[in-house]
Amino acid sequence: MLKGLVIAISLLVFPITYAAASHVDDPVEDRQAVMKHMGTEMKIITPIFAGKAEWDEAQLLSSIAILQENVTPELLQLYQSHIDPEDGSRAKKTIETSWDDFETRMNKLSLQLGRLMGEIPQGNATALATFKLVAQSCSGCHKFFRNRINDR
Numbered sequence: 793m794l795k796g797l798v799i800a801i802s803l804l805v806f807p808i809t810y811a812a813a814s815h816v817d818d819p820v821e822d823r824q825a826v827m828k829h830m831g832t833e834m835k836i837i838t839p840i841f842a843g844k845a846e847w848d849e850a851q852l853l854s855s856i857a858i859l860q861e862n863v864t865p866e867l868l869q870l871y872q873s874h875i876d877p878e879d880g881s882r883a884k885k886t887i888e889t890s891w892d893d894f895e896t897r898m899n900k901l902s903l904q905l906g907r908l909m910g911e912i913p914q915g916n917a918t919a920l921a922t923f924k925l926v927a928q929s930c931s932g933c934h935k936f937f938r939n940r941i942n943d944r
């Protein structure tokens with residue numbers, strides 16, 4: 793069921809992806825800035841889900857909304873060029889040859905964030921499993937599609 797939905801959404805996303813291309817001038821810097829922003833929000837909410845910080849519904853809703861706003865067709869578009877370490881990028885060349893997988897992972901993250909948003913009012917017992925899936929979506933994609941070289 794989820795798989796079918798992911799495919800349906802990725803089909804929807806593709807044409808929009810191309811339409812949004814024109815304003816992009818430095819895709820590497822832009823996508824790194826978006827990812828960095830997402831990293832910042834994850835650092836805020838991870839201790840909350842881990843029970844190391846107090847449950848803060850307003851903070852969670854705001855951070856997850858920011859994550860959702862960042863996982864867009866425009867972000868995907870930023871990965872359609874300059875996949876080269878020469879450009880100061882850690883994006884792996886295999887993004888070009890495994891585009892469907894890359895796109896599916898991004899769309900899956902978007903769906904998971906939507907689900908997580910809906911679960912926050914029900915508390916951590918309900919939301920934790922979905923949060924873990926979100927975190928795995930980040931790290932899974934990095935494992936497959938981000939180079940370890942130039943680690944900063």
Ligand code: HEC
Nearest residue numbers: 824827828830831834881882883897898929930933937938
């Ligand atoms: C579909 C694949 C994919 C997903 C999903 C993904 N990332 Fe990334 N991320 C990348 C790639 C590829 C790079 C390397 C970009 C570059 O250097 O051009 C990256 C880079 C980063 C960076 C380093 C940015 C910098 O300053 O260079 C951070 C931080 C990051 N991601 C956080 C996240 C977080 C947090 C999530 C989940 C909420 C996430 N990413 C989800 C593919 C992904």
